Amino acid sequence: MTVVVKALFFDVFGTLVDWRGSIAREARAVLEPRGYAIDWLAFADAWRGEYQGAMEEVRAGRIPFCKLDVLHRRNLDRILPSFDAGDAGEEDRRNLNMAWHRLDAWPDVPPALVRLKRKYLLAPVSNGNISLIADLARRNGFAWDAILGAEFSGDYKPKPAVYLDAAGAFDLAPECCLMVAAHSDDLVAAAAAGLRTAHVARPDEKGKGRGEAAPSIGVDFAARDLGDLAEKLAA
Amino acid sequence: MTVVVKALFFDVFGTLVDWRGSIAREARAVLEPRGYAIDWLAFADAWRGEYQGAMEEVRAGRIPFCKLDVLHRRNLDRILPSFDAGDAGEEDRRNLNMAWHRLDAWPDVPPALVRLKRKYLLAPVSNGNISLIADLARRNGFAWDAILGAEFSGDYKPKPAVYLDAAGAFDLAPECCLMVAAHSDDLVAAAAAGLRTAHVARPDEKGKGRGEAAPSIGVDFAARDLGDLAEKLAA
Numbered sequence: 149m150t151v152v153v154k155a156l157f158f159d160v161f162g163t164l165v166d167w168r169g170s171i172a173r174e175a176r177a178v179l180e181p182r183g184y185a186i187d188w189l190a191f192a193d194a195w196r197g198e199y200q201g202a203m204e205e206v207r208a209g210r211i212p213f214c215k216l217d218v219l220h221r222r223n224l225d226r227i228l229p230s231f232d233a234g235d236a237g238e239e240d241r242r243n244l245n246m247a248w249h250r251l252d253a254w255p256d257v258p259p260a261l262v263r264l265k266r267k268y269l270l271a272p273v274s275n276g277n278i279s280l281i282a283d284l285a286r287r288n289g290f291a292w293d294a295i296l297g298a299e300f301s302g303d304y305k306p307k308p309a310v311y312l313d314a315a316g317a318f319d320l321a322p323e324c325c326l327m328v329a330a331h332s333d334d335l336v337a338a339a340a341a342g343l344r345t346a347h348v349a350r351p352d353e354k355g356k357g358r359g360e361a362a363p364s365i366g367v368d369f370a371a372r373d374l375g376d377l378a379e380k381l382a383a
Numbered sequence: 384m385t386v387v388v389k390a391l392f393f394d395v396f397g398t399l400v401d402w403r404g405s406i407a408r409e410a411r412a413v414l415e416p417r418g419y420a421i422d423w424l425a426f427a428d429a430w431r432g433e434y435q436g437a438m439e440e441v442r443a444g445r446i447p448f449c450k451l452d453v454l455h456r457r458n459l460d461r462i463l464p465s466f467d468a469g470d471a472g473e474e475d476r477r478n479l480n481m482a483w484h485r486l487d488a489w490p491d492v493p494p495a496l497v498r499l500k501r502k503y504l505l506a507p508v509s510n511g512n513i514s515l516i517a518d519l520a521r522r523n524g525f526a527w528d529a530i531l532g533a534e535f536s537g538d539y540k541p542k543p544a545v546y547l548d549a550a551g552a553f554d555l556a557p558e559c560c561l562m563v564a565a566h567s568d569d570l571v572a573a574a575a576a577g578l579r580t581a582h583v584a585r586p587d588e589k590g591k592g593r594g595e596a597a598p599s600i601g602v603d604f605a606a607r608d609l610g611d612l613a614e615k616l617a618a
Contacts, residue, residue, distance in 0.1 A: 217554070269517065278552040282504065282528045293517045295529045299552065317513040317534065319452070 151323045153344055153381075156264060157296070157314055159305075159329035160274035162353045164374075165251040165284060168192045174247030178240055179233060186231045193354065194230065198223035203275060203304040213302045215277035221245045248276070249283035254350070258289050260374035265291060267383040273297045273314045273327065275304050294318075306337030315343070328377065332364040344368045346377055386558045388579055388616075391499060392531070392549055394540075394564035395509035397588045399609075400486040400519060403427045409482030413475055414468060421466045428589065429465065433458035438510060438539040448537045450512035456480045483511070484518035489585070493524050495609035500526060502618040508532045508549045508562065510539050529553075541572030550578065563612065567599040579603045581612055 161167045172188035175195075179186060202219040205211045224245055228234050236244075264270060270291075272281050275298040285292055296314040298304050305311070315325045322342030329335050330350035339345050346369035353359030363370055371377035396402045407423035410430075414421060437454040440446045459480055463469050471479075499505060505526075507516050510533045520527055531549040533539050540546070550560045557577030564570050565585035574580050581604035588594030598605055606612035 278529050278531075279554045282553070285528065291526060293520065294513050296513075300535065318517070319514045 151344075153268065153326045154320055154324045155269035155271065155293075155315070155318050155326070156346075157271055157273035157311070157325055157327045157338075157343070159327070159331060159334050160272050160276055160281065160284065161251075162350055162359070163328065163330040163348055164257045164272075164290070165253050165288070166353075167196060167248070167251050168354060170251040171195060171247050174250055175244060178244050178247070179236065182236070182240065184231070184233050184236075186233065189355065191227070191231055194227045195220075195223055196354075198226060207304050207307055213298075213304075215279075215299060216275055217245060217248070217277055217280060220248055249280050250287065251284055253284075253288040253290075254373070256373040256375045260378045261290055263378045264374075264381065264383045265293075267381070268326075269293045269318055271296045271314060271318070273305070273310060305334060308337065308341040311338050311341040311343055326368070328374075330360055332360060335363065335367055336365055339365075339367075346371060346380075348372075348374055348377060386579075388503065388561045389555055389559045390504040390506065390528075390550070390553050390561070391581075392506055392508035392546070392560055392562045392573075392578070394562070394566060394569050395507050395511055395516065395519065396486075397585055397594070398563065398565040398583055399492050399507075399525070400488050400523070401588075402431060402483070402486050403589060405486040406430060406482050409485055410479060413479050413482070414471065417471070417475065419466070419468050419471075421468065424590065426462070426466055429462045430455075430458055431589075433461060442539050442542055448533075448539075450514075450534060451510055452480065452483070452512050452515060455483055484515050485522065486519055488519075488523040488525070489608070491608040491610045495613045496525055498613045499609075499616065499618045500528075502616070503561075504528045504553055506531045506549060506553070508540070508545060540569060543572065543576040546573050546576040546578055561603070563609075565595055567595060570598065570602055571600055574600075574602075581606060581615075583607075583609055583612060 158164055171192035175191050176188045202223055206213050228236055271294050273296050274281055277299045278295050281295050296317055301310045301313040303309055315322045326344040326346050327338035328346045330348050335345040345367040347363035347367045348371050349361050350359045351361035369380050393399055406427035410426050411423045437458055441448050463471055506529050508531050509516055512534045513530050516530050531552055536545045536548040538544055550557045561579040561581050562573035563581045565583045570580040580602040582598035582602045583606050584596050585594045586596035604615050606615055
Protein backbone atom coordinates (compact mmCIF):
# COMPACT_ATOMS: atom_id res chain seq x y z
CA MET A 149 0.00 0.00 0.00
CA THR A 150 1.41 3.38 -0.91
CA VAL A 151 -0.94 5.22 1.46
CA VAL A 152 -0.05 4.55 5.07
CA VAL A 153 -2.91 3.34 7.21
CA LYS A 154 -2.77 4.97 10.63
CA ALA A 155 -6.13 4.13 12.18
CA LEU A 156 -8.36 1.08 12.22
CA PHE A 157 -12.10 1.54 12.61
CA PHE A 158 -14.21 -1.39 13.74
CA ASP A 159 -17.75 -2.45 13.23
CA VAL A 160 -18.78 -4.07 16.51
CA PHE A 161 -22.01 -6.14 16.34
CA GLY A 162 -21.12 -9.37 14.56
CA THR A 163 -17.58 -8.28 13.71
CA LEU A 164 -16.11 -8.12 17.23
CA VAL A 165 -18.89 -9.53 19.39
CA ASP A 166 -21.34 -12.41 19.10
CA TRP A 167 -24.62 -10.56 19.48
CA ARG A 168 -26.75 -13.62 18.64
CA GLY A 169 -25.42 -16.05 21.23
CA SER A 170 -25.11 -13.32 23.85
CA ILE A 171 -28.62 -11.93 23.38
CA ALA A 172 -30.10 -15.44 23.44
CA ARG A 173 -28.29 -16.15 26.72
CA GLU A 174 -29.23 -12.82 28.31
CA ALA A 175 -32.87 -13.01 27.20
CA ARG A 176 -33.13 -16.47 28.70
CA ALA A 177 -31.53 -15.30 31.95
CA VAL A 178 -34.13 -12.54 32.29
CA LEU A 179 -37.28 -14.21 30.98
CA GLU A 180 -37.00 -17.92 31.80
CA PRO A 181 -37.25 -17.35 35.58
CA ARG A 182 -40.52 -15.50 34.85
CA GLY A 183 -41.90 -18.66 33.26
CA TYR A 184 -41.51 -17.75 29.59
CA ALA A 185 -40.54 -20.64 27.30
CA ILE A 186 -39.11 -19.12 24.14
CA ASP A 187 -36.81 -20.15 21.29
CA TRP A 188 -34.04 -17.85 22.55
CA LEU A 189 -32.01 -17.79 19.34
CA ALA A 190 -35.14 -17.00 17.34
CA PHE A 191 -35.83 -14.22 19.84
CA ALA A 192 -32.33 -12.79 19.26
CA ASP A 193 -32.85 -13.02 15.49
CA ALA A 194 -36.23 -11.29 15.67
CA TRP A 195 -34.87 -8.45 17.81
CA ARG A 196 -31.90 -7.94 15.51
CA GLY A 197 -34.29 -8.19 12.56
CA GLU A 198 -35.86 -4.86 13.53
CA TYR A 199 -32.46 -3.13 13.63
CA GLN A 200 -32.03 -1.73 10.12
CA GLY A 201 -35.62 -0.54 9.79
CA ALA A 202 -35.41 1.40 13.04
CA MET A 203 -32.18 3.14 12.04
CA GLU A 204 -33.59 3.92 8.62
CA GLU A 205 -36.16 6.18 10.28
CA VAL A 206 -33.26 8.29 11.54
CA ARG A 207 -31.16 8.06 8.37
CA ALA A 208 -34.12 9.18 6.27
CA GLY A 209 -34.78 12.10 8.61
CA ARG A 210 -38.25 10.93 9.63
CA ILE A 211 -37.29 10.99 13.32
CA PRO A 212 -34.44 12.89 15.04
CA PHE A 213 -31.30 11.01 15.99
CA CYS A 214 -31.60 9.00 19.18
CA LYS A 215 -29.28 6.44 20.75
CA LEU A 216 -29.38 2.85 19.62
CA ASP A 217 -30.49 1.91 23.15
CA VAL A 218 -33.72 3.82 22.46
CA LEU A 219 -34.26 2.05 19.13
CA HIS A 220 -33.47 -1.33 20.72
CA ARG A 221 -36.12 -0.67 23.35
CA ARG A 222 -38.78 0.21 20.75
CA ASN A 223 -37.87 -2.91 18.82
CA LEU A 224 -38.06 -5.04 21.96
CA ASP A 225 -41.52 -3.74 22.77
CA ARG A 226 -42.54 -4.56 19.22
CA ILE A 227 -41.36 -8.18 19.22
CA LEU A 228 -42.27 -9.31 22.74
CA PRO A 229 -45.94 -10.02 21.85
CA SER A 230 -44.88 -12.32 18.97
CA PHE A 231 -43.14 -14.50 21.56
CA ASP A 232 -46.20 -14.49 23.85
CA ALA A 233 -44.29 -12.20 26.21
CA GLY A 234 -46.33 -9.05 25.73
CA ASP A 235 -47.03 -9.00 29.46
CA ALA A 236 -43.34 -8.68 30.41
CA GLY A 237 -42.96 -5.92 33.00
CA GLU A 238 -41.10 -2.62 32.77
CA GLU A 239 -38.18 -3.69 34.96
CA ASP A 240 -37.61 -6.83 32.89
CA ARG A 241 -37.80 -4.83 29.67
CA ARG A 242 -35.18 -2.38 30.92
CA ASN A 243 -32.93 -5.20 32.06
CA LEU A 244 -33.43 -7.02 28.75
CA ASN A 245 -32.56 -3.91 26.78
CA MET A 246 -29.26 -3.71 28.64
CA ALA A 247 -28.42 -7.17 27.26
CA TRP A 248 -26.84 -5.30 24.35
CA HIS A 249 -24.31 -3.90 26.85
CA ARG A 250 -23.39 -7.48 27.89
CA LEU A 251 -22.26 -9.03 24.61
CA ASP A 252 -19.21 -11.28 24.50
CA ALA A 253 -16.34 -10.92 22.05
CA TRP A 254 -15.49 -13.62 19.55
CA PRO A 255 -12.44 -15.34 21.11
CA ASP A 256 -9.98 -14.15 18.44
CA VAL A 257 -10.76 -10.48 19.10
CA PRO A 258 -9.15 -9.45 22.43
CA PRO A 259 -5.62 -10.72 21.68
CA ALA A 260 -5.72 -9.32 18.13
CA LEU A 261 -6.73 -5.87 19.36
CA VAL A 262 -3.77 -5.87 21.75
CA ARG A 263 -1.45 -6.59 18.82
CA LEU A 264 -3.10 -4.05 16.53
CA LYS A 265 -2.99 -1.30 19.14
CA ARG A 266 0.82 -1.36 19.11
CA LYS A 267 0.79 -0.15 15.53
CA TYR A 268 -2.50 1.68 14.90
CA LEU A 269 -5.00 4.04 16.45
CA LEU A 270 -8.07 1.94 17.19
CA ALA A 271 -11.67 3.11 17.41
CA PRO A 272 -15.06 1.47 17.16
CA VAL A 273 -17.14 3.04 14.39
CA SER A 274 -20.35 1.31 15.33
CA ASN A 275 -24.01 2.20 15.39
CA GLY A 276 -23.99 1.38 19.11
CA ASN A 277 -24.18 4.32 21.50
CA ILE A 278 -21.20 5.40 23.57
CA SER A 279 -22.38 3.88 26.87
CA LEU A 280 -23.08 0.56 25.18
CA ILE A 281 -19.70 0.49 23.46
CA ALA A 282 -17.95 1.54 26.68
CA ASP A 283 -19.66 -1.28 28.58
CA LEU A 284 -18.59 -3.81 25.92
CA ALA A 285 -15.04 -2.46 26.16
CA ARG A 286 -14.98 -2.95 29.95
CA ARG A 287 -16.49 -6.42 29.68
CA ASN A 288 -14.16 -7.66 26.96
CA GLY A 289 -11.00 -5.69 27.68
CA PHE A 290 -11.03 -3.62 24.48
CA ALA A 291 -8.64 -0.66 24.87
CA TRP A 292 -9.90 1.97 22.42
CA ASP A 293 -8.14 5.22 21.61
CA ALA A 294 -11.56 6.86 21.32
CA ILE A 295 -15.19 5.84 20.82
CA LEU A 296 -16.40 7.23 17.51
CA GLY A 297 -19.37 6.19 15.36
CA ALA A 298 -23.09 6.93 15.30
CA GLU A 299 -23.53 8.89 18.54
CA PHE A 300 -20.50 11.06 17.77
CA SER A 301 -21.90 11.81 14.31
CA GLY A 302 -25.59 12.03 15.19
CA ASP A 303 -26.51 9.66 12.36
CA TYR A 304 -26.26 5.96 11.55
CA LYS A 305 -24.01 3.97 9.24
CA PRO A 306 -23.91 3.57 6.31
CA LYS A 307 -24.35 7.37 6.05
CA PRO A 308 -20.97 8.72 4.84
CA ALA A 309 -20.70 11.29 7.64
CA VAL A 310 -20.20 8.54 10.22
CA TYR A 311 -17.03 7.30 8.49
CA LEU A 312 -15.78 10.77 7.59
CA ASP A 313 -16.33 12.21 11.07
CA ALA A 314 -14.31 9.34 12.52
CA ALA A 315 -11.38 10.08 10.20
CA GLY A 316 -11.69 13.76 11.01
CA ALA A 317 -11.62 13.14 14.76
CA PHE A 318 -8.16 11.61 14.32
CA ASP A 319 -7.06 14.38 11.92
CA LEU A 320 -6.65 11.79 9.17
CA ALA A 321 -7.54 11.68 5.51
CA PRO A 322 -10.10 8.90 4.85
CA GLU A 323 -7.53 6.87 2.89
CA CYS A 324 -5.37 6.63 6.02
CA CYS A 325 -8.21 4.82 7.81
CA LEU A 326 -9.10 1.16 7.46
CA MET A 327 -12.70 0.13 8.15
CA VAL A 328 -12.88 -3.42 9.53
CA ALA A 329 -16.21 -5.23 9.28
CA ALA A 330 -17.82 -8.62 8.72
CA HIS A 331 -20.48 -7.03 6.49
CA SER A 332 -19.88 -6.12 2.87
CA ASP A 333 -22.50 -3.34 2.88
CA ASP A 334 -20.62 -1.54 5.67
CA LEU A 335 -17.41 -1.80 3.64
CA VAL A 336 -19.07 -0.61 0.43
CA ALA A 337 -20.15 2.56 2.23
CA ALA A 338 -16.75 3.03 3.87
CA ALA A 339 -15.00 2.66 0.51
CA ALA A 340 -17.39 5.15 -1.08
CA ALA A 341 -16.36 7.61 1.65
CA GLY A 342 -12.71 7.04 0.71
CA LEU A 343 -11.62 4.65 3.46
CA ARG A 344 -9.62 1.46 3.06
CA THR A 345 -11.51 -1.75 3.79
CA ALA A 346 -10.87 -5.03 5.58
CA HIS A 347 -13.36 -7.87 5.72
CA VAL A 348 -13.36 -10.33 8.62
CA ALA A 349 -15.16 -13.62 7.99
CA ARG A 350 -17.95 -14.43 10.45
CA PRO A 351 -19.64 -17.29 8.58
CA ASP A 352 -21.83 -18.26 11.55
CA GLU A 353 -22.80 -14.77 12.74
CA LYS A 354 -26.56 -15.29 12.35
CA GLY A 355 -26.50 -19.06 12.89
CA LYS A 356 -24.63 -21.92 11.24
CA GLY A 357 -23.64 -20.80 7.75
CA ARG A 358 -25.69 -17.59 8.04
CA GLY A 359 -22.95 -15.01 7.95
CA GLU A 360 -20.38 -13.74 5.46
CA ALA A 361 -17.59 -16.27 4.89
CA ALA A 362 -16.03 -13.87 2.39
CA PRO A 363 -16.71 -10.35 1.15
CA SER A 364 -19.12 -9.97 -1.74
CA ILE A 365 -17.18 -6.94 -3.00
CA GLY A 366 -13.55 -6.01 -3.56
CA VAL A 367 -11.69 -5.13 -0.37
CA ASP A 368 -8.13 -4.20 0.54
CA PHE A 369 -7.85 -7.11 2.98
CA ALA A 370 -9.93 -10.25 3.48
CA ALA A 371 -9.20 -12.05 6.74
CA ARG A 372 -10.32 -15.33 8.30
CA ASP A 373 -10.53 -13.67 11.72
CA LEU A 374 -9.03 -10.69 13.53
CA GLY A 375 -5.79 -12.53 14.30
CA ASP A 376 -5.39 -13.19 10.58
CA LEU A 377 -5.96 -9.49 9.89
CA ALA A 378 -3.24 -8.62 12.42
CA GLU A 379 -0.90 -10.97 10.53
CA LYS A 380 -1.80 -9.38 7.20
CA LEU A 381 -1.17 -5.93 8.64
CA ALA A 382 2.15 -7.13 10.10
CA ALA A 383 1.04 -6.04 13.55
CA MET B 384 -23.17 11.15 49.77
CA THR B 385 -26.69 9.91 49.24
CA VAL B 386 -26.39 10.14 45.46
CA VAL B 387 -24.04 7.51 44.09
CA VAL B 388 -21.29 8.85 41.86
CA LYS B 389 -20.77 6.53 38.90
CA ALA B 390 -18.54 8.53 36.56
CA LEU B 391 -15.59 10.84 37.02
CA PHE B 392 -14.99 13.58 34.45
CA PHE B 393 -11.57 15.16 34.24
CA ASP B 394 -10.27 18.50 33.21
CA VAL B 395 -6.94 17.79 31.51
CA PHE B 396 -4.70 20.88 31.00
CA GLY B 397 -3.25 21.71 34.39
CA THR B 398 -5.31 19.13 36.27
CA LEU B 399 -3.81 15.95 34.80
CA VAL B 400 -0.91 17.23 32.73
CA ASP B 401 1.77 19.89 33.17
CA TRP B 402 1.15 22.01 30.09
CA ARG B 403 3.60 24.73 31.13
CA GLY B 404 6.72 22.64 31.65
CA SER B 405 5.89 20.43 28.66
CA ILE B 406 5.22 23.30 26.23
CA ALA B 407 8.39 25.08 27.34
CA ARG B 408 10.41 21.90 26.73
CA GLU B 409 8.79 21.19 23.35
CA ALA B 410 9.08 24.78 22.13
CA ARG B 411 12.75 24.77 23.01
CA ALA B 412 13.28 21.44 21.22
CA VAL B 413 11.77 22.86 18.03
CA LEU B 414 13.04 26.45 18.04
CA GLU B 415 16.43 26.41 19.77
CA PRO B 416 18.12 24.39 16.98
CA ARG B 417 16.85 27.12 14.59
CA GLY B 418 18.83 29.70 16.57
CA TYR B 419 16.02 31.28 18.54
CA ALA B 420 16.89 32.29 22.11
CA ILE B 421 13.63 32.63 24.01
CA ASP B 422 12.42 32.55 27.61
CA TRP B 423 10.69 29.20 27.08
CA LEU B 424 8.44 29.35 30.14
CA ALA B 425 7.35 32.86 29.21
CA PHE B 426 6.61 31.52 25.73
CA ALA B 427 4.42 28.77 27.21
CA ASP B 428 2.63 31.33 29.38
CA ALA B 429 2.03 33.66 26.44
CA TRP B 430 0.64 30.86 24.29
CA ARG B 431 -1.65 29.66 27.06
CA GLY B 432 -2.59 33.30 27.70
CA GLU B 433 -4.43 33.42 24.38
CA TYR B 434 -6.47 30.31 25.24
CA GLN B 435 -9.63 31.68 26.85
CA GLY B 436 -10.03 34.55 24.41
CA ALA B 437 -9.86 32.21 21.43
CA MET B 438 -12.49 29.86 22.85
CA GLU B 439 -14.71 32.79 23.76
CA GLU B 440 -15.09 33.53 20.03
CA VAL B 441 -16.71 30.11 19.69
CA ARG B 442 -18.70 30.22 22.92
CA ALA B 443 -20.15 33.60 21.97
CA GLY B 444 -21.09 32.30 18.53
CA ARG B 445 -18.87 34.75 16.63
CA ILE B 446 -17.09 31.87 14.85
CA PRO B 447 -18.26 28.27 14.28
CA PHE B 448 -16.87 25.54 16.48
CA CYS B 449 -13.42 24.36 15.48
CA LYS B 450 -10.96 22.04 17.21
CA LEU B 451 -8.65 23.40 19.87
CA ASP B 452 -5.72 22.48 17.59
CA VAL B 453 -6.99 25.15 15.18
CA LEU B 454 -7.28 27.75 17.93
CA HIS B 455 -3.84 26.84 19.27
CA ARG B 456 -2.37 27.40 15.82
CA ARG B 457 -3.97 30.83 15.47
CA ASN B 458 -2.68 31.74 18.92
CA LEU B 459 0.80 30.50 18.05
CA ASP B 460 0.89 32.63 14.92
CA ARG B 461 -0.18 35.59 17.02
CA ILE B 462 2.52 35.26 19.70
CA LEU B 463 5.56 34.25 17.64
CA PRO B 464 6.39 37.83 16.58
CA SER B 465 6.45 39.00 20.22
CA PHE B 466 9.29 36.52 20.79
CA ASP B 467 11.17 37.70 17.70
CA ALA B 468 10.23 34.44 15.99
CA GLY B 469 7.81 35.80 13.41
CA ASP B 470 9.98 34.27 10.69
CA ALA B 471 9.49 30.68 11.95
CA GLY B 472 8.58 28.43 9.02
CA GLU B 473 5.41 26.48 8.34
CA GLU B 474 6.89 23.08 9.20
CA ASP B 475 8.17 24.34 12.55
CA ARG B 476 4.83 25.94 13.32
CA ARG B 477 3.00 22.68 12.62
CA ASN B 478 5.44 20.72 14.73
CA LEU B 479 5.20 23.30 17.52
CA ASN B 480 1.42 23.15 17.47
CA MET B 481 1.59 19.41 18.03
CA ALA B 482 3.48 20.12 21.27
CA TRP B 483 0.02 20.14 22.91
CA HIS B 484 -0.23 16.44 21.98
CA ARG B 485 3.03 15.75 23.84
CA LEU B 486 2.26 16.96 27.36
CA ASP B 487 3.39 14.94 30.38
CA ALA B 488 1.16 13.92 33.27
CA TRP B 489 1.80 15.12 36.80
CA PRO B 490 3.44 12.09 38.48
CA ASP B 491 0.49 11.38 40.81
CA VAL B 492 -1.97 10.98 37.92
CA PRO B 493 -1.29 7.64 36.17
CA PRO B 494 -1.39 5.42 39.32
CA ALA B 495 -4.45 7.25 40.66
CA LEU B 496 -6.38 6.76 37.40
CA VAL B 497 -5.66 3.02 37.56
CA ARG B 498 -7.17 2.91 41.06
CA LEU B 499 -10.15 5.08 40.14
CA LYS B 500 -10.96 3.03 37.04
CA ARG B 501 -11.71 -0.02 39.20
CA LYS B 502 -14.67 1.81 40.72
CA TYR B 503 -15.79 4.50 38.26
CA LEU B 504 -16.35 5.23 34.61
CA LEU B 505 -13.61 7.69 33.62
CA ALA B 506 -13.70 10.26 30.85
CA PRO B 507 -11.82 13.44 30.07
CA VAL B 508 -14.20 16.39 29.74
CA SER B 509 -11.62 18.77 28.36
CA ASN B 510 -11.55 21.53 25.81
CA GLY B 511 -8.84 19.58 23.98
CA ASN B 512 -9.87 17.88 20.76
CA ILE B 513 -10.20 14.11 20.51
CA SER B 514 -6.92 13.49 18.66
CA LEU B 515 -5.02 15.60 21.18
CA ILE B 516 -6.61 13.84 24.16
CA ALA B 517 -6.05 10.43 22.53
CA ASP B 518 -2.35 11.25 22.00
CA LEU B 519 -2.00 12.32 25.64
CA ALA B 520 -3.68 9.06 26.71
CA ARG B 521 -1.20 6.99 24.68
CA ARG B 522 1.77 8.98 25.95
CA ASN B 523 0.79 8.82 29.62
CA GLY B 524 -1.06 5.52 29.80
CA PHE B 525 -4.48 6.98 30.61
CA ALA B 526 -7.16 4.30 30.03
CA TRP B 527 -10.38 6.22 29.37
CA ASP B 528 -13.81 4.68 29.02
CA ALA B 529 -14.60 7.32 26.39
CA ILE B 530 -13.32 10.71 25.28
CA LEU B 531 -16.02 13.30 25.89
CA GLY B 532 -15.74 17.10 26.15
CA ALA B 533 -15.63 20.00 23.72
CA GLU B 534 -15.34 18.20 20.38
CA PHE B 535 -18.13 15.78 21.30
CA SER B 536 -20.37 18.73 22.26
CA GLY B 537 -19.30 21.19 19.56
CA ASP B 538 -18.77 23.94 22.13
CA TYR B 539 -16.27 24.84 24.84
CA LYS B 540 -16.37 24.68 28.62
CA PRO B 541 -17.68 26.32 30.71
CA LYS B 542 -20.81 26.14 28.51
CA PRO B 543 -23.26 23.85 30.36
CA ALA B 544 -23.85 21.59 27.33
CA VAL B 545 -20.32 20.23 27.55
CA TYR B 546 -20.91 18.86 31.08
CA LEU B 547 -24.49 17.74 30.38
CA ASP B 548 -23.62 15.98 27.11
CA ALA B 549 -20.90 14.03 28.93
CA ALA B 550 -23.37 12.83 31.58
CA GLY B 551 -25.85 11.97 28.83
CA ALA B 552 -23.30 9.93 26.90
CA PHE B 553 -23.00 7.65 29.93
CA ASP B 554 -26.80 7.62 30.48
CA LEU B 555 -26.28 9.28 33.83
CA ALA B 556 -28.05 12.08 35.68
CA PRO B 557 -25.64 15.00 36.23
CA GLU B 558 -25.59 14.40 40.01
CA CYS B 559 -24.12 10.93 39.40
CA CYS B 560 -21.09 12.53 37.73
CA LEU B 561 -18.13 14.10 39.53
CA MET B 562 -16.18 16.81 37.69
CA VAL B 563 -12.51 16.81 38.72
CA ALA B 564 -10.50 19.97 38.05
CA ALA B 565 -7.74 22.18 39.41
CA HIS B 566 -9.71 25.29 38.42
CA SER B 567 -12.56 26.68 40.49
CA ASP B 568 -14.28 28.30 37.49
CA ASP B 569 -14.59 24.90 35.78
CA LEU B 570 -16.15 23.49 38.95
CA VAL B 571 -18.54 26.41 39.36
CA ALA B 572 -19.89 25.73 35.88
CA ALA B 573 -20.06 21.97 36.47
CA ALA B 574 -21.96 22.49 39.72
CA ALA B 575 -24.36 24.89 38.00
CA ALA B 576 -25.07 22.08 35.50
CA GLY B 577 -25.88 19.75 38.40
CA LEU B 578 -22.65 17.75 38.64
CA ARG B 579 -20.70 16.95 41.79
CA THR B 580 -17.31 18.61 42.09
CA ALA B 581 -13.80 17.68 43.18
CA HIS B 582 -10.90 20.12 43.31
CA VAL B 583 -7.33 18.93 42.89
CA ALA B 584 -4.64 21.33 44.13
CA ARG B 585 -2.05 22.35 41.52
CA PRO B 586 -0.41 25.26 43.36
CA ASP B 587 2.45 25.53 40.85
CA GLU B 588 0.48 25.05 37.61
CA LYS B 589 1.45 28.41 36.09
CA GLY B 590 4.79 28.71 37.89
CA LYS B 591 5.81 28.63 41.54
CA GLY B 592 2.77 29.57 43.61
CA ARG B 593 0.77 30.52 40.52
CA GLY B 594 -1.95 27.91 40.65
CA GLU B 595 -4.87 26.99 42.89
CA ALA B 596 -3.70 25.49 46.19
CA ALA B 597 -7.33 25.21 47.26
CA PRO B 598 -10.74 25.84 45.68
CA SER B 599 -12.15 29.34 45.93
CA ILE B 600 -15.67 27.93 46.07
CA GLY B 601 -17.49 25.14 47.89
CA VAL B 602 -16.84 21.68 46.46
CA ASP B 603 -17.81 18.13 47.33
CA PHE B 604 -14.17 17.07 47.61
CA ALA B 605 -10.93 19.02 47.89
CA ALA B 606 -7.82 16.92 47.31
CA ARG B 607 -4.08 17.53 47.56
CA ASP B 608 -3.49 15.51 44.39
CA LEU B 609 -5.23 12.75 42.44
CA GLY B 610 -3.97 10.01 44.77
CA ASP B 611 -5.55 11.89 47.65
CA LEU B 612 -8.83 12.09 45.71
CA ALA B 613 -8.70 8.31 45.16
CA GLU B 614 -8.30 7.89 48.93
CA LYS B 615 -11.24 10.21 49.60
CA LEU B 616 -13.38 8.27 47.12
CA ALA B 617 -12.28 4.99 48.73
CA ALA B 618 -11.03 3.76 45.38
